[in-house]
Amino acid sequence: MSSFADFQNEIYLNGLGDVLPGLPTDLTRLERLARKRLSPGAHGYVAGSAGTGATARANREAFDRWRIVPRMLRDVTVRDLSVEVLGASLPAPVLLGPVGVLSIVHPDGELAVARAASALNVPMVLSSAASYTIEEVAEAGGEGPRWFQLYWPKDPEIAASFLGRAKAAGYTALVVTLDTPMLGWRPHDLDQAYLPFLRGIGVANYFSDPAFLKGIGGSVGADRSTALLHWAAIFGNPAVTWDDLGFLREHWDGPIVLKGIQHTDDARRAVDAGIDGVIVSNHGGRQVDGAVGALDMLPEVVAAVGERTTVLFDSGIRSGADVVKALALGARAVLVGRPYAYGLGLAGEAGVRHVLRCLMAELDLTMALSGITRPADLTPEFLRGP
Ligand SMILES: Cc1cc2nc3c(=O)[nH]c(=O)nc-3n(C[C@H](O)[C@H](O)[C@H](O)COP(=O)(O)O)c2cc1C
Numbered sequence: 032m033s034s035f036a037d038f039q040n041e042i043y044l045n046g047l048g049d050v051l052p053g054l055p056t057d058l059t060r061l062e063r064l065a066r067k068r069l070s071p072g073a074h075g076y077v078a079g080s081a082g083t084g085a086t087a088r089a090n091r092e093a094f095d096r097w098r099i100v101p102r103m104l105r106d107v108t109v110r111d112l113s114v115e116v117l118g119a120s121l122p123a124p125v126l127l128g129p130v131g132v133l134s135i136v137h138p139d140g141e142l143a144v145a146r147a148a149s150a151l152n153v154p155m156v157l158s159s160a161a162s163y164t165i166e167e168v169a170e171a172g173g174e175g176p177r178w179f180q181l182y183w184p185k186d187p188e189i190a191a192s193f194l195g196r197a198k199a200a201g202y203t204a205l206v207v208t209l210d211t212p213m214l215g216w217r218p219h220d221l222d223q224a225y226l227p228f229l230r231g232i233g234v235a236n237y238f239s240d241p242a243f244l245k246g247i248g249g250s251v252g253a254d255r256s257t258a259l260l261h262w263a264a265i266f267g268n269p270a271v272t273w274d275d276l277g278f279l280r281e282h283w284d285g286p287i288v289l290k291g292i293q294h295t296d297d298a299r300r301a302v303d304a305g306i307d308g309v310i311v312s313n314h315g316g317r318q319v320d321g322a323v324g325a326l327d328m329l330p331e332v333v334a335a336v337g338e339r340t341t342v343l344f345d346s347g348i349r350s351g352a353d354v355v356k357a358l359a360l361g362a363r364a365v366l367v368g369r370p371y372a373y374g375l376g377l378a379g380e381a382g383v384r385h386v387l388r389c390l391m392a393e394l395d396l397t398m399a400l401s402g403i404t405r406p407a408d409l410t411p412e413f414l415r416g417p
């Protein structure tokens with residue numbers, strides 16, 4: 032695709048329904064449609080956030096406080112959205128972030144996401160808590176780029192086994208999520224008594240893992256309750272500290288990225304420990320209620336470690352303009368979460384492609400109309416801020 036915005040002309044010429052699965056092109060409207068179409072339990076799980084929702088709101092408010100200041104007469108005919116991230120070239124500064132349990136919104140779950148990502152050559156970050164296994168998703172994604180996200184389990188043998196499986200299945204980078212050693216307080220799910228795992232969704236990697244099975248006598252068994260209880264016991268590891276990062280290096284020889292960094296000191300420690308990148312993220316506001324908006328911390332983290340490491344960002348991205356803002360504040364690329372889960376829920380693989388194409392086309396147009404032709408040229412000077 033020479034210009035992502037050609038997509039806009041395709042829509043004008045052929046009509047939305049001929050080019051897209053008939054879904055809204057504004058991802059906030061897509062979100063509202065998903066609320067109507069998904070089951071209350073699944074919608075509540077995806078849309079929900081921690082406590083009163085203050086952090087999720089703070090994520091959006093942080094974006095609203097920054098405004099783009101477009102520049103004129105800068106020849107924006109030819110644009111190139113590609114960026115290099117951890118040694119790989121991406122078609123645009125956008126990745127599909129790790130979202131687990133996706134078969135709650137569509138039976139094809141992560142398989143459909145892998146196909147959509149592969150079609151656009153966008154990296155998909157596969158969650159440890161996916162509904163399909165590391166190997167199944169790799170096969171669905173074919174030659175497409177893929178990263179693996181680790182939820183650091185209590186049992187180091189399971190962690191090592193996951194990393195070995197991911198490596199063997201062609202996942203190139205490792206994302207280690209630090210902000211979820213346990214689930215946050217999520218009233219949406221508590222009130223509906225809805226937790227995907229207890230319904231056996233999101234445990235595919237565990238139930239197919241020799242190290243996990245060893246802990247329950249070799250197999251899951253017809254009554255899955257023993258296996259599920261064991262899963263709940265080993266899923267998160269609240270005891271890990273900075274001293275344990277060496278374990279990751281011992282078992283993973285590719286790039287390692289820490290997800291959930293919000294404080295500059297943590298970012299510095301990560302870099303001092305030889306980590307290849309950080310994701311400034313508060314898990315989309317799903318973990319700590321009353322936390323700072325993720326975008327509010329991005330400039331500080333970039334100032335602290337931006338010259339020494341790759342800084343990525345997620346939490347609250349809903350439009351191409353949001354991507355422009357995060358990039359101008361120093362992120363190399365962004366990850367999206369809920370929007371593509373809604374696309375998946377509404378239209379399967381085509382819905383995920385829809386979300387990616389809309390986001391990239393809008394990013395391309397917003398850059399062009401702001402006088403920018405390459406992501407690397409985006410600097411804080413293009414923003415007016417708090
Ligand atoms: C339904 C759902 C499941 C998620 N599962 C994971 C996961 O398995 N691993 C992980 O690191 N983050 C997970 N996340 C967090 C996302 O990776 C990401 O940080 C967040 O969704 C970004 O915010 P956004 O939804 O506003 O784009 C999940 C988010 C949602 C909404």
Ligand SMILES: CC(C)CC(=O)C(=O)O
Nearest residue numbers: 131160211214233314317
């Ligand atoms: C396995 C989970 C903890 C999934 C997750 O990260 C989330 O629901 O936010």
